Amino acid sequence: MIQYRYQGSGFADWRAALEQYTREQLLDMFFQLLRIRRVEESIESRYHEDEMKTPIHLVIGQEASCVGVCGVLTRNDLVYCGHRTHGVYLAKGGDLKAMMSECYCRANGCAGSKGGSMHLLDKNVGMAGASAIVAGIVPIATGAALTAKMRDETWVSVVFFGDAATEEGAMWESLNFAALKRLPVIYICENNYFSVYSPLSNRQPAAVDIFKKAESFGLNSHVVDGTNVLAVREAMTTAIGRARSGEGPSFIETRAYRWRGHGGTGDDSASGYRDPDEVTLWQQYCPVELFSTFLTENKILDASRRQAMETHIDGEISAAFEFAINSAMPTERDLYAHVYSD
Numbered sequence: 001m002i003q004y005r006y007q008g009s010g011f012a013d014w015r016a017a018l019e020q021y022t023r024e025q026l027l028d029m030f031f032q033l034l035r036i037r038r039v040e041e042s043i044e045s046r047y048h049e050d051e052m053k054t055p056i057h058l059v060i061g062q063e064a065s066c067v068g069v070c071g072v073l074t075r076n077d078l079v080y081c082g083h084r085t086h087g088v089y090l091a092k093g094g095d096l097k098a099m100m101s102e103c104y105c106r107a108n109g110c111a112g113s114k115g116g117s118m119h120l121l122d123k124n125v126g127m128a129g130a131s132a133i134v135a136g137i138v139p140i141a142t143g144a145a146l147t148a149k150m151r152d153e154t155w156v157s158v159v160f161f162g163d164a165a166t167e168e169g170a171m172w173e174s175l176n177f178a179a180l181k182r183l184p185v186i187y188i189c190e191n192n193y194f195s196v197y198s199p200l201s202n203r204q205p206a207a208v209d210i211f212k213k214a215e216s217f218g219l220n221s222h223v224v225d226g227t228n229v230l231a232v233r234e235a236m237t238t239a240i241g242r243a244r245s246g247e248g249p250s251f252i253e254t255r256a257y258r259w260r261g262h263g264g265t266g267d268d269s270a271s272g273y274r275d276p277d278e279v280t281l282w283q284q285y286c287p288v289e290l291f292s293t294f295l296t297e298n299k300i301l302d303a304s305r306r307q308a309m310e311t312h313i314d315g316e317i318s319a320a321f322e323f324a325i326n327s328a329m330p331t332e333r334d335l336y337a338h339v340y341s342d
């Protein structure tokens with residue numbers, strides 16, 4: 001039985017929004033979406049070789065939230081996230097070679113081979129940390145925002161997490177504190193309706209939307225179509241404006257669907273926890289292809305431009321795999337670096 005249907009309206013109402021952006025900005029948003037999709041597909045295609053010694057959680061189907069959010073951030077703004085890291089890292093300007101090296105556990109990986117896919121970290125681009133403990137990263141990101149406020153800094157703290165994180169006490173304690181202290185923090189809840197194999201309907205009462213709960217804690221709160229990069233970006237623009245001008249925290253619930261299994265490669269619907277037709281249905285609302293069609297219809301993207309992007313991304317991905325595979329493994333000495341206890 002299909003339980004979760006797409007509730008958005010695609011790009012039908014977004015024509016006027018095109019005027020807010022330059023052609024380059026729109027093409028860049030599309031490029032970022034396409035790049036994340038192609039990187040994920042290539043990781044998926046080589047994962048069976050068992051050389052990437054890391055669990056992976058693919059973001060295919062949910063790319064628009066990463067690109068829509070990170071598109072309005074500066075390098076100095078800090079981003080935190082849960083275990084589904086690849087899209088956030090790339091959208092924040094992360095280095096693809098350093099990310100691939102991390103997946104291959106190489107010493108020059110962005111987390112020095114100690115993190116793997118779930119713990120991408122790169123201070124050069126403001127990728128401040130990730131945690132695989134559900135909601136574990138939320139108080140940390142909130143604490144960072146307290147630092148920004150106490151030091152009178154202009155940067156903002158942004159944290160991505162899934163719907164399951166809103167079933168943890170640490171989440172609500174953080175929201176309460178952030179609202180009380182009017183902290184410059186933006187909470188991005190990527191609601192894909194599942195916590196591993198458990199649908200939202202088995203975990204939370206249907207009568208109260210997640211973003212409404214956040215609103216009741218005193219946060220500026222929105223729900224958006226998480227397959228539409230422009231919708232995410234619009235909500236994020238409001239949120240970042242408020243955070244930078246001292247108006248306090250915001251909460252954005254983005255609704256999209258994870259096309260692949262919770263972890264690893266391929267679709268795992270055959271195990272029975274969701275209807276395979278539900279996956280097929282959501283694939284009609286592809287964040288990459290619907291934006292491509294929209295831009296093409298509005299004469300911003302054409303076939304040759306798209307092909308040039310595909311070729312560029314292909315080259316970048318091949319180079320990143322080659323770089324990672326040919327990089328050195330960590331030495332025994334590396335194991336003791338950045339370790340703070342005996």
Ligand SMILES: Cc1ncc(C[n+]2csc(CCOP(=O)(O)OP(=O)(O)O)c2C)c(N)n1
Nearest residue numbers: 084132133134162163164165192194195196
């Ligand atoms: C505190 C805690 N409980 C349980 C787990 C096991 N676990 C790992 S991922 C996950 C579900 C995460 O779902 P969600 O936060 O909605 O993110 P999604 O995977 O859907 O992106 C669970 C329960 C964990 N890592 N941490």
